[in-house]
Amino acid sequence: MEDSIYTLEFEKPLRELVKQLHTLETLSEESNVDVAEEIDAIEAKIERMKADIYSNLTAWQRVQLSRHPKRPYSLDYIERIFTDFEELHGDRRFREDAAIVGGPAFLDGEPVMVIGQQKGRNTRENLKRNFGCPHPEGYRKAMRLMGMAEKFKMPIITLIDTPGAYPGIGAEERHVAEAIAVNIRDMSALKVPIISIVIGEGGSGGALGIAVADEVMILENGYYSVISPEGCAAILWKDRAAAPKAAEALKFSPQHLAKFGVVDAIITEPMGGAHRDYDAAAAALKAAINKSLAKLNKKSVAKLLEDRYQRFRNLGEFAEAG
Amino acid sequence: MALFGKPQYSTVTVKKKDIPKDLWTKCPKTGEIIYNRVLKENLMVVPSSGYHFPLDGRTRIASLVDEGSFEEMDQGVSSLDPLEFNATASYPEKLKANQAKTKETDTVISGMGTMGGLPVSLAVMDFRFMAASLGSAAGEKLTRAIERGLEKKCPVIIVCASGGARMQEGILSLMQMAKTSQALARLSEAGLPYFSILTNPTMAGVMASFASLGDVIIAEPEALIGFAGPRVIKETTQQDLPEGFQTSEFLLDRGLVDMIVPRGEMRDRVINLLKAFCANTAKTA
Numbered sequence: 001m002e003d004s005i006y007t008l009e010f011e012k013p014l015r016e017l018v019k020q021l022h023t024l025e026t027l028s029e030e031s032n033v034d035v036a037e038e039i040d041a042i043e044a045k046i047e048r049m050k051a052d053i054y055s056n057l058t059a060w061q062r063v064q065l066s067r068h069p070k071r072p073y074s075l076d077y078i079e080r081i082f083t084d085f086e087e088l089h090g091d092r093r094f095r096e097d098a099a100i101v102g103g104p105a106f107l108d109g110e111p112v113m114v115i116g117q118q119k120g121r122n123t124r125e126n127l128k129r130n131f132g133c134p135h136p137e138g139y140r141k142a143m144r145l146m147g148m149a150e151k152f153k154m155p156i157i158t159l160i161d162t163p164g165a166y167p168g169i170g171a172e173e174r175h176v177a178e179a180i181a182v183n184i185r186d187m188s189a190l191k192v193p194i195i196s197i198v199i200g201e202g203g204s205g206g207a208l209g210i211a212v213a214d215e216v217m218i219l220e221n222g223y224y225s226v227i228s229p230e231g232c233a234a235i236l237w238k239d240r241a242a243a244p245k246a247a248e249a250l251k252f253s254p255q256h257l258a259k260f261g262v263v264d265a266i267i268t269e270p271m272g273g274a275h276r277d278y279d280a281a282a283a284a285l286k287a288a289i290n291k292s293l294a295k296l297n298k299k300s301v302a303k304l305l306e307d308r309y310q311r312f313r314n315l316g317e318f319a320e321a322g
Numbered sequence: 323m324a325l326f327g328k329p330q331y332s333t334v335t336v337k338k339k340d341i342p343k344d345l346w347t348k349c350p351k352t353g354e355i356i357y358n359r360v361l362k363e364n365l366m367v368v369p370s371s372g373y374h375f376p377l378d379g380r381t382r383i384a385s386l387v388d389e390g391s392f393e394e395m396d397q398g399v400s401s402l403d404p405l406e407f408n409a410t411a412s413y414p415e416k417l418k419a420n421q422a423k424t425k426e427t428d429t430v431i432s433g434m435g436t437m438g439g440l441p442v443s444l445a446v447m448d449f450r451f452m453a454a455s456l457g458s459a460a461g462e463k464l465t466r467a468i469e470r471g472l473e474k475k476c477p478v479i480i481v482c483a484s485g486g487a488r489m490q491e492g493i494l495s496l497m498q499m500a501k502t503s504q505a506l507a508r509l510s511e512a513g514l515p516y517f518s519i520l521t522n523p524t525m526a527g528v529m530a531s532f533a534s535l536g537d538v539i540i541a542e543p544e545a546l547i548g549f550a551g552p553r554v555i556k557e558t559t560q561q562d563l564p565e566g567f568q569t570s571e572f573l574l575d576r577g578l579v580d581m582i583v584p585r586g587e588m589r590d591r592v593i594n595l596l597k598a599f600c601a602n603t604a605k606t607a
Binding site (some may be wrong): 101165166167169170171172173174175176177178180181182184185186188204205208209210212224225227228232235236237243247249250251252256257260262308309312313315316317318319320322 | 398399400402403404405407408409410412457458459461462465487489491492493494495496497498500501503504505506507508510511526527529530531532533534535548549550551553555558559560561563564567576578588
């Protein structure tokens, strides 16, 4: 049913219009009254309203879209963009972490290493995927695969979609901070091209742990932030309900991220969000990856590493006296 | 006699128990009342209980380097307000208030000095300044300190403390983790030692970057060290936290830090390590 897709609070006006449309349609079927004109008018109104709502999204509305339960996840993109993906498991030290998936695959016939944070679609899956919140093992597995990519000269593509690394007792005992730190450090020196794309949530250190790349991109309804809007609201306003305000204050829209130099490209999503058309969203993502890879493949290893260093070296704004 | 009468009228125990004021301070561990002068002479460590109060950046540096050897650098680097952040208070106002309170421009003080005659690039984080949160200015100064080690072919020492990211600088704060860590990759590649000293508390983004990357990681006793805050973990997992969770001692037991060194011994122990790690490095340099 068309009306079931407008589930978010700010999509309510659309939901109402679609309901009217259905009432009219039912009426016309049951009573043979010609309401074609009225139906056309409402359909036109829906299109206008869609354009209006989705081109003026607030930061908080984008966060809701980035977390939409129907939003495509890493494996949905991997299936559509690459061929012959072979998932590899485990960190070889403690256990497998299904909140991060990865393995070799082919991009238009060329081998690549693809790694992504993976959320679950339902409760059972989310128990396995831990809602996309990795443990240390996920980061260590990712680094193991990236090391292999360097050894076998494969470009690395990482898909970012996590609320954050998991805050748990075991995660601390097995040193999630160190796992992330090592990834950040070692990714900066990998001698193959790295492309990272925030496809949904870019939750702080948990995102950065697989996102030190030559080019970082973001889907237009994704967000990438140092703290969740709820976390920021709880600290500064002492109230998680102030999350919409925090979302604005944190300036993490794709446009702001591009302005700060944190992302190099913004990838357009289908109208209303990537969940409306998985194939179109995947095609846009694939085109962006190909464009970026073509550029990076031309660089020598020395230039690749120096440019990557300078890319992050220049991030930050400060004053200097004298 | 007045000397013994005073504690009764002391107000320091009411709230800011971690920031000794006036003449007397109460030890949070034992409740013992200590004369502030004694505390200062002992680098803010309670002599009887060994409780470590936060130490300001300048005193920290003086406690580590050879006397008179420290030359401060990058003093002019200070924070801007790239997000024009305005929540309950504006960021520039917060910066100004912290500058007035600490007489420092931001949380990191850095420069060159010698320890036991060996040159070191040293940076310390002062927790009093906005909980030593990691902003662009701090990230820049730390990165320069690491790059200075690389340039001068000398070891780098960072005394860490931090509540985590500087929220008011949003995503740019997060990027300082990458900026500092990638500089450490180059330092490591060049075969130069990096020691990370963890003080109370060292958490979140700082812990998930340069603080965890030391060739040797030294913790002060009983410091809170971790990634996620204990309250967040408790709320998320609905579990009781193990005894001593996220303390230096807990981390040592789990194999996550190399050693726990009381503040009073820190200089000598670091010099020992420097001698061991630099002897052959110096020969080839």
